[in-house]
Every structure is written in structure tokens, then in C-alpha cells.
Amino acid sequence: MALVYEEAKAKIVEFINSKAKMKSKFYFNDFTALFPDEKGRDVKKILTGMINEEVLVFWSSGSTSMYGLAGAGKHAEGED
Amino acid sequence: MAKHKTPLLDQLESGPWPSFVSDIKQEIEHRYANPKGIDFQVPAECPDDLLGLLELSYVEGETHWKHGGIVGVFGYGGGVIGRYCDQPEKYPGVAHFHTVRLNQPSGMYYKTDFLRQLCDLWELRGSGLTNMHGATGDIVLLGTTTPQLEEIFWEVTHNMNNDLGGSGSNLRTPACCLGESRCEYACYDSQELCYQLTNEYQDELHRPAFPYKFKFKFDGCSLGCVAAIARSDMSFIGTWRDEIRVDQKVVAAYVGGEIAPNAGAHAGRDWGKFDIQKEVVELCPSQCIRYEGGKLEINNKECVRCMHCICVMPRALKIGNDRGCSILVGAKAPILDGPQMGSLAVPFVKAEEPYDDIKEFVEATWDWWMEEGKNRERIGETLKRLGFAKLLEVTGVKADPRHVQEPRHNPYIFWKEEEVEGGWQREISDYRSRHQK
Numbered sequence: 001m002a003l004v005y006e007e008a009k010a011k012i013v014e015f016i017n018s019k020a021k022m023k024s025k026f027y028f029n030d031f032t033a034l035f036p037d038e039k040g041r042d043v044k045k046i047l048t049g050m051i052n053e054e055v056l057v058f059w060s061s062g063s064t065s066m067y068g069l070a071g072a073g074k075h076a077e078g079e080d
Numbered sequence: 081m082a083k084h085k086t087p088l089l090d091q092l093e094s095g096p097w098p099s100f101v102s103d104i105k106q107e108i109e110h111r112y113a114n115p116k117g118i119d120f121q122v123p124a125e126c127p128d129d130l131l132g133l134l135e136l137s138y139v140e141g142e143t144h145w146k147h148g149g150i151v152g153v154f155g156y157g158g159g160v161i162g163r164y165c166d167q168p169e170k171y172p173g174v175a176h177f178h179t180v181r182l183n184q185p186s187g188m189y190y191k192t193d194f195l196r197q198l199c200d201l202w203e204l205r206g207s208g209l210t211n212m213h214g215a216t217g218d219i220v221l222l223g224t225t226t227p228q229l230e231e232i233f234w235e236v237t238h239n240m241n242n243d244l245g246g247s248g249s250n251l252r253t254p255a256c257c258l259g260e261s262r263c264e265y266a267c268y269d270s271q272e273l274c275y276q277l278t279n280e281y282q283d284e285l286h287r288p289a290f291p292y293k294f295k296f297k298f299d300g301c302s303l304g305c306v307a308a309i310a311r312s313d314m315s316f317i318g319t320w321r322d323e324i325r326v327d328q329k330v331v332a333a334y335v336g337g338e339i340a341p342n343a344g345a346h347a348g349r350d351w352g353k354f355d356i357q358k359e360v361v362e363l364c365p366s367q368c369i370r371y372e373g374g375k376l377e378i379n380n381k382e383c384v385r386c387m388h389c390i391c392v393m394p395r396a397l398k399i400g401n402d403r404g405c406s407i408l409v410g411a412k413a414p415i416l417d418g419p420q421m422g423s424l425a426v427p428f429v430k431a432e433e434p435y436d437d438i439k440e441f442v443e444a445t446w447d448w449w450m451e452e453g454k455n456r457e458r459i460g461e462t463l464k465r466l467g468f469a470k471l472l473e474v475t476g477v478k479a480d481p482r483h484v485q486e487p488r489h490n491p492y493i494f495w496k497e498e499e500v501e502g503g504w505q506r507e508i509s510d511y512r513s514r515h516q517k
């Protein structure tokens with residue numbers, strides 16, 4: 001079943017908020033687990049849309065990348 | 081005049097080798113003198129504070145860098161690596177010291193006007209320090225601040241016909257040897273394949289969705305100028321299916337001393353007369369060469385394409401005519417699970433445009449790894465964990481004796497039920513009619 005953008009987005013935001021007390025950054029696999037019947041590439045399209053809308057931001061250590069809600073979590077001073 | 085004393089770093093300038101400390105000091109002087117009157121957008125003392133901070137780390141034996149962050153350009157999840165100093169008051173020039181990776185041109189061919197543009201850009205909007213090239217192969221621009229990132233990106237993409245490279249859990253900037261552009265050993269157009277896959281997989285390069293990093297490297301032949309077999313998760317190494325071409329007259333000229341072996345590479349010392357038996361025949365790893373009666377014979381079926389013989393006598397021996405590449409999977413450096421070389425997955429593919437067979441293999445491999453790979457697990461580790469046979473299964477590559485690295489290391493073949501006639505069920509009475517208890 002094809003993902004509906006707004007529904008998927010709401011589910012992703014709800015998931016992130018439900019974990020907000022424990023962590024602010026998530027691996028890509030955390031989101032594919034939310035949509036077990038969907039292909040990873042389709043989940044990626046949703047996440048890319050949310051990045052473009054500035055709902056989500058990428059976080060990178062340089063070697064690993066993660067996703068988080070814009071403005072959530074600690075950032076280096078001046079970073080945001 | 082540099083503001084920090086750096087006695088420990090100064091020691092690194094001694095000895096016969098080039099020193100990054102000397103290079104940075106040169107840039108410190110240049111930025112303070114500022115002969116072109118550049119309106120530096122990053123503090124002029126940036127390289128100066130960089131050396132000061134490094135000296136402090138040498139003294140204390142501790143790093144003062146924090147790495148990682150949300151910095152980047154809009155829509156891109158890679159290409160910029162956030163770096164921050166944890167002593168910003170003492171070293172304000174490197175409070176932000178982000179790295180920008182740019183996609184290097186295939187084979188690293190540059191025009192001087194591009195290099196000038198690059199240096200001008202980095203003097204204005206960065207520290208003036210670059211790393212040509214980083215371990216992955218990118219152009220690495222060291223040290224800038226967050227407000228400069230979009231400006232740099234605009235300039236690079238609009239006026240320099242270039243783009244950011246890969247970092248994080250992305251496809252990393254693909255890298256290739258100079259291939260057919262200059263090299264007679266190239267068995268396929270490594271630059272073209274690199275270019276085509278770079279364009280095809282832009283989304284994977286810029287928007288991270290892999291469990292961890294993934295690197296492509298393209299070697300035109302097994303001599304491996306970019307060391308693809310050791311440095312990339314998926315390596316494309318040129319090879320041929322037919323026979324090494326031998327010109328017996330030229331072999332005789334090598335033996336007779338008319339032509340210097342190894343293209344004259346060992347001319348600095350007297351190594352004695354060329355000995356084809358010792359220097360070629362006995363060094364063949366599969367012992368498939370014979371030199372008798374003035375004739376060189378190669379048992380091509382046993383040849384493992386190491387190309388040693390070709391390197392020693394390049395004018396007499398040439399690569400075959402039926403050329404393409406092998407695809408290997410799983411090389412990585414020792415971070416989690418020790419170093420690994422790539423394992424041969426596709427013994428031969430013609431490597432011709434539009435490269436559909438290669439793309440199919442790549443995508444099937446990625447689909448599997450994205451599904452099964454653990455976070456921060458390289459595909460070589462997934463391969464070890466789930467087995468090479470699984471990769472063959474998901475990519476549709478037929479198992480082949482060339483996949484066996486060490487015969488008799490593991491002599492067991494694990495059949496699946498559907499591969500065995502009658503499955504696992506059997507009539508025990510029928511068995512007992514032939515075998516007593």
C-alpha cells in the first residue's frame with residue numbers, strides 16, 4: 001500500500017515525540033520499522049519531504065547520519 | 081607573526097619529509113600579510129588558532145574537537161561535517177571549523193582555472209587550508225563557519241559546475257583511476273562508469289538512508305591504482321576473459337636485454353641481467369607461465385589476472401581483448417570488525433553503457449543491506465553475519481567456483497529443502513529395507 005504523505009508524516013512526528021524524553025535523534029531504520037510493509041525507498045521519500053518542509057533536520061557525526069525534529073535536542077552554540 | 085608558541089609541532093618540521101605544520105605556517109603568514117586585500121569571511125587567525133589548538137592537544141594528550149551536528153546545506157544530508165572547538169575563547173578562529181567535501185573530478189583531472197577558483201573561494205570563505213585529497217578521494221576544504229556554507233554551496237554549484245561529496249550514512253563520493261584516458265591496462269572505462277553511477281545515485285549521495293557509509297571505487301585493472309579491493313564496499317576491478325596477448329619477438333628482446341624490464345623502473349641500481357625465469361615465471365602466483373625454448377607460454381585458464389608478468393614486460397604482454405570488470409563487495413577498514421578485503425561477487429560483467437546489469441546488482445545489494453543491515457554496520461559486516469550465499473541469493477548471482485576463496489576451509493554445502501528432490505520427507509521403511517538398525 002502506497003504511503004500517504006500527511007498520514008506518514010503525522011505518524012513519524014508522533015513517534016519522535018513519544019521518544020522525546022529519551023532521545024532526539026533517530027536512525028533511518030527507526031522509521032522503516034514504523035512502516036514494516038513499505039519499502040525503505042518509499043519511507044525515504046517521506047523523510048526527504050519532511051526535510052524539505054524543515055520539519056526534520058539531518059544530524060551527522062561525519063560518519064553516521066540521523067534524523068531529528070528541527071529545534072529538538074542539544075546543538076552546538078550558534079549551530080541553529 | 082603567529083600568536084601561539086608551538087614547540088612540539090615545530091619538531092614535526094624537522095626531517096626530510098614535507099610537513100603539514102610548515103604548510104599551515106605558510107598560510108598563517110599569508111593571511112596576516114593579506115597581499116590581495118581579501119575581505120576574509122572566516123577569521124584571519126583561523127590557521128593560527130588551528131596550530132595553537134593542536135599544540136594544546138599535544139601538550140595535554142586530549143582532543144579539543146567536538147564533531148558532528150546539524151550543519152549542512154539545505155536539503156543535503158552529507159558533504160558538510162560540523163566541527164567545533166571546546167576552547168572557543170582561547171582559540172576563536174577555530175570556534176567553528178567545519179569541513180566541506182566536494183566531489184573530485186573523475187581521475188582527478190583539473191584545469192588550473194578551476195583550482196584557482198577553488199583557492200580563491202576558500203581564501204575568502206574558509207581557512208585557506210585544503211586537503212587534496214581526503215581518504216575517500218574528495219576535495220576536502222578544511223575549516224569554515226556555519227554562515228558561509230550556503231554561500232560556498234551556491235558558488236560551487238552555480239559557478240564551478242561541481243557539487244558536494246558524500247559523508248555520513250550516504251553513498252560516499254565515488255572514486256576511480258584515470259582509466260582509459262591514459263592507461264593501456266584499463267579493461268573498461270572506469271571514469272565513465274564512475275561518472276554514470278555518481279549521476280544515477282545522486283539521491284543516495286546526498287540524502288542518507290543507509291545503515292552506514294557505502295563506498296564505490298573503480299579500478300581499470302587489477303593493479304588497483306585506487307586500491308578499490310581494500311577501500312570500497314563495492315569495487316569494480318577491470319579484468320578480461322580471453323587470453324593475455326603475447327608478442328614472442330618482444331619477449332625475446334626483453335630476454336636479450338634490448339628492452340629494460342619493468343619499463344626501466346629499477347634503473348637506479350645494477351640488478352644484473354634480466355632473468356625471465358626468476359623475475360616472471362617463478363613469481364606467477366598460479367604458476368601458469370612456462371618459458372622454454374625461447375617461447376613464453378601462459379595457461380590462461382589458471383591465470384588469476386595479477387598482471388605481474390604484464391608489468392615486467394609491458395611491451396611484450398598485453399591485456400586480453402574481451403574486457404570488462406569484476407565486482408567485489410565488502411571491503412572496509414578496521415573500525416568494528418577488523419579490516420576486510422572485498423569478496424568476489426560478480427566474476428565478469430562487460431561494463432558497457434547503459435550499465436543496466438551493474439545498476440541492477442547495485443540496487444539489489446542495497447535493498448538487502450538497507451533491510452538487514454544493523455545501524456553502523458558496513459555491508460562487509462552484514463555479509464559476514466548473514467553469509468555470502470545470502471548476497472548471491474538476493475542479487476540473483478549464480479554460485480560459482482570463483483566465489484570460493486579458500487577451498488576446503490568449509491567443505492559443507494547447506495542445501496535448502498526446495499533444492500533437494502523430495503524435500504526433507506522420506507519413507508523410513510523404504511530406508512530400513514536397505515539399512516539395518
